[in-house]
Amino acid sequence: MTSLATASRARLWLNPALRASASRQPDPDFGVDAISEAQQRFARFAPLLANLFPELGAEGRIESPLLPLSDDERHALYGDLPGNFYIKADHALPIAGSIKARGGIHEVLELAEKVAGEHNLLDTGDYTTLASDAARAVFSQYSISVGSTGNLGMSIGIMASALGFTARVHMSSDAKEWKKARLRARGVEVIEHAGDYAAAVASGRDSAANDPKAFFVDDENSRSLFLGYAAAIYHLQEQLRQADIEVGPHAPLFAYLPCGVGGAPAGIASSLKAAFGDDAHCFFVEPVAAACFLTRMQHPSRPGISVYDVGLDKRTDADGLAVPAASELAYEQMRNVLSGVLTVEDETLFADVYRVHQSMGIRLEPSAAAAISGPRMLLSTTEGQRYLRTHGLDGDVAQATHLLWTTGGLFVPDDAFEGFLERGRQAV
Ligand SMILES: *Cc1c(COP(=O)(O)O)cnc(C)c1O
DSSP: OOOOOSSOEEEEOOTTTTOOGGGGGOOGGGSHHHHHHHHHHHHHHHHHHHOOOOTTTTTTTTOOOOOOOOOOHHHHHHOOOOSSSEEEOGGOOOOTTTTTTHHHHHHHHHHHHHHHHTTTTTOOGGGGGGGGGHHHHHHHHHHEEOOOHHHHHHOOOOOHHHTTOOEEEEEESSHHHHHHHHHTTTTTTEEEEHHHHHHHHHHHHHHHOOTTTEEOOOOTSSSHHHHHHHTTTHHHHHHHHTTTTOOOBBEEEEEEEOOOSSSHHHHHHHHHHHHHHHGGGEEEEGGGOOHHHHHHHTTTTTTTOOOGGGGGOOOOGGGGGGGGOHHHHHHHHHHTTOOEEEEEEHHHHHHHHHHHHHHHHOOOOOOHHHHGHHHHHHSHHHSHHHHHTTOOOOOGGGGOOOOOOOOOTTTOOOOHHHHHHHHHHHOO
C-alpha cells in the first residue's frame, strides 16, 4: 500500500506522538549514564588526540563554537522574527569538518580502546602510548570499514588511519572527487562501487561479521555513533551558561537539526531532552525529496519504509542528507521525543548557504544550511503557530532561544563552494 502523505513541498509536520518527559520510559542504553560514558571516553583520549591532531590544541577537545547572531545577521536571515538566535557551529568541527567528527570519532575510539584492552596496551593508563609503534603494529592487524558517500567516511577514515588501523571506506562512484582524494592522502583505502552501492556495503558488513579482526561501522544501527553525537551536550551546556542563556518553561530552547539517516540529530536531540526536558523542542530538517525520517514518523507500523514508497525520488544536492530510509535505532529513540520534522527545497538550502556567507562569512555545505529554515517554519507557518499554542509558548517567543545546528562545510574546497554561492545568489 502506498501513502502519499509525505508532501512534495516544503512544510512543517508536527509529531502527534510527542510525549511529555514525565510520561516516557527512558531507555537506559541511551540514557544519561551512557552519554556520560561517551563523554568520559573522549576525555580519556584527549591527550592522545592532542598529540595526533595539533589543530585541536593542547586540550584535545573536538568541539565547536556557539555563535550568537548579531542584529544585522538576524535581520539578514529572519527579518523581524522575534527571539535569540545562535549557530551551533559543527560545520567547523576539527578533523572531519562536520558533525560526523562527534559520532564517527567516538566509535573509532571505542574500538581502539577494546583492541588496546585485549592486547594490554593500556596497562599504564597512559593513552598517549597508543601512538607508539608497538600499539600501531597491533592496530594495523585490524580493519575498520564504513560505507559512506561523504562525511562519515571522512571521519571514520581519518581517525582510524591516524591510529594505524587498516581503514576502508566504501563509496559510490559518484562520490565527490575531493573527498576520495582527501581520504587517500591520509592512507585510507577508498573502494568505489559502480553498480549497486547498497549491495556492496551490505557485503562489506557481512564479511566483517565473520572476521574478528574486521569492524564495520553501521551508520543505520550504531549505539556508539549515537552516543558520540549525544556527548555534545556537555560542552553546549557550558556554552549556554557562559552566554547567560536561560532555558525554562517560559524560555524555550528550539533546536533545528539537519537529518540524514537520523543518527546524528537523534543523538543530539536525546541529549537536549535529557538536559532540558520539556523545555527543549527538537525539530529535524530534511530535503523535501529525501524526507526519510518524516516518512518513517508518518508510518509508525512500517519499519524500513523508504521515500520511494511514498513517491519521492531522493534527489537532492544536499549530499549529507540524501538518504532513502531512516535508521530504525534513531526512529525508536525519537518516536515520542521529536517535536516535528520540517522539509526544505534545495533552492532554499542554496539561498541560505549564500545568505549565511554574505552576512557572517561562514561556509556551510547545503546539508548544513537546512538548519537555517527552522525558525522561519516555526514562527511563520500555521503549523508552527499551532505548536506554540499547544505548548503554551505563544507568549514566550521573545525569550526563546533558537539553536541552528550547522552540521558541515569546513573542508568544502573553494571551487565547489563558489558553485554553491553562485546557485544561492540566483535563488535568493
Ligand atoms: C551526516 C550528516 C547529517 C545528518 O546525520 P545523520 O546521522 O545521517 O542523520 C547532517 N549534516 C551533515 C553535513 C552530515 O554530514
